Amino acid sequence: MDLFTPLTLRGTEMRNRVMVSPMCQYSCDLDGQATDWHLVHLGSLARGGAGIVMTEAAAVNPEGRISPHDLGIWNREHAEALAPVTEFVHEQGATSAIQLAHAGRKASTHRPFADESGPVRDETGWTPVGPTDEPYPHDDPHDVEALDQGGIEQVIEDFRRAAELSLEAGFDIAEVHGAHGYLLHEFYSPVTNTREDDYGGDYDGRTRLIREVTAAVREVWPDDKPVFVRLSATDWLPDRESWTVDDTVRLSQDLEEAGADLVDVSGGGIHPDQQVPQTGAHYQVPYAERVKHEADVPSGAVGKITTPQGADEVIRNERADLAILAREHLNDPHFTLHAAEELDRMDAVDVPDQYGRGF
Numbered sequence: 422m423d424l425f426t427p428l429t430l431r432g433t434e435m436r437n438r439v440m441v442s443p444m445c446q447y448s449c450d451l452d453g454q455a456t457d458w459h460l461v462h463l464g465s466l467a468r469g470g471a472g473i474v475m476t477e478a479a480a481v482n483p484e485g486r487i488s489p490h491d492l493g494i495w496n497r498e499h500a501e502a503l504a505p506v507t508e509f510v511h512e513q514g515a516t517s518a519i520q521l522a523h524a525g526r527k528a529s530t531h532r533p534f535a536d537e538s539g540p541v542r543d544e545t546g547w548t549p550v551g552p553t554d555e556p557y558p559h560d561d562p563h564d565v566e567a568l569d570q571g572g573i574e575q576v577i578e579d580f581r582r583a584a585e586l587s588l589e590a591g592f593d594i595a596e597v598h599g600a601h602g603y604l605l606h607e608f609y610s611p612v613t614n615t616r617e618d619d620y621g622g623d624y625d626g627r628t629r630l631i632r633e634v635t636a637a638v639r640e641v642w643p644d645d646k647p648v649f650v651r652l653s654a655t656d657w658l659p660d661r662e663s664w665t666v667d668d669t670v671r672l673s674q675d676l677e678e679a680g681a682d683l684v685d686v687s688g689g690g691i692h693p694d695q696q697v698p699q700t701g702a703h704y705q706v707p708y709a710e711r712v713k714h715e716a717d718v719p720s721g722a723v724g725k726i727t728t729p730q731g732a733d734e735v736i737r738n739e740r741a742d743l744a745i746l747a748r749e750h751l752n753d754p755h756f757t758l759h760a761a762e763e764l765d766r767m768d769a770v771d772v773p774d775q776y777g778r779g780f
């Protein structure tokens with residue numbers, strides 16, 4: 422087995438083991454609707470040979486956007502604007518995936534390349550929601566509203582509806598974004614969830630929301646199409662009660678029971694005090710390896726995988742089922758085609774005819 426061995430989950434075959442990691446483009450016009458940027462950006466990544474091309478975090482409701490320029494998937498216009506993207510991705514032979522997200526208390530911030538940073542204070546911003554009214558630590562944070570029972574039920578419904586719309590748009594895979602200190606992670610981490618109701622307290626209470634969201638997405642997602650969940654494997658806060666890799670192994674099994682087919686294993690983002698022990702090449706692969714072997718749940722590894730040999734090693738040594746690359750795909754949208762050249766596997770890729778003379 423190598424990087425170019427197809428992967429089949431449920432009835433869906435991915436042509437190889439490279440996945441484009443979700444990457445916010447902050448390029449919508451305040452309405453959450455995909456633009457030409459999304460078609461060209463995601464389209465080139467599909468042309469570049471990746472097995473799975475995943476969109477950036479797509480917010481399941483307006484309050485769930487990280488910034489006012491985020492992609493949305495809460496109405497039919499959003500689905501219609503994304504349909505040409507999935508169509509082109511399919512024409513290129515790739516599997517199309519969408520990340521369904523809610524930014525929780527980290528919502529309503531300026532996009533990274535804006536003139537200002539931090540919370541949006543003008544009329545384009547809003548009051549974020551979270552498990553409690555405690556804001557993400559910042560010099561001048563937004564007020565945060567704690568979700569009540571009705572608010573939680575609405576969030577679950579919004580994820581379900583977003584999955585239905587994603588299906589209409591033509592996506593093959595729905596990924597529930599449960600990482601990076603956003604809403605679902607805020608609920609399962611004891612650092613941010615101090616609720617005393619059914620959605621807080623012990624492991625079962627804190628993980629209830631992500632389990633119910635995953636089950637709701639699975640309910641409307643066809644049996645032959647996979648559901649992924651992205652988790653932060655650890656909060657990287659060893660000095661306080663926090664989320665650990667052991668918890669992630671346990672949750673991966675519970676999420677598989679709720680209908681997830683693969684866990685995309687990321688890390689951190691819950692608190693600015695996090696201490697990442699090392700950020701060198703493949704720094705999060707050991708977490709994906711634990712999910713695959715200890716939880717016995719298919720996993721994807723992400724984090725500073727940047728070379729064909731490195732990506733291939735993750736698969737060959739069965740550390741994970743997918744090699745997931747973010748920044749390297751910005752550097753080289755044709756990463757997979759170049760990897761095939763370097764690993765002597767041109768037999769396993771289709772260079773588009775129009776680009777044939779370049780390879």
Ligand SMILES: Cc1cc2nc3c(=O)[nH]c(=O)nc-3n(C[C@H](O)[C@H](O)[C@H](O)COP(=O)(O)O)c2cc1C
Pocket residue numbers: 442443444445446477478520598600601651687723724725726745746747748749
């Ligand atoms: C520009 C950019 C935007 C990102 N947006 C998202 C996102 O929408 N959802 C997500 O789960 N992670 C997001 N991430 C994190 C990446 O998916 C990935 O986990 C991280 O960059 C580590 O992988 P890498 O070392 O291959 O870049 C983003 C990263 C970058 C660089």
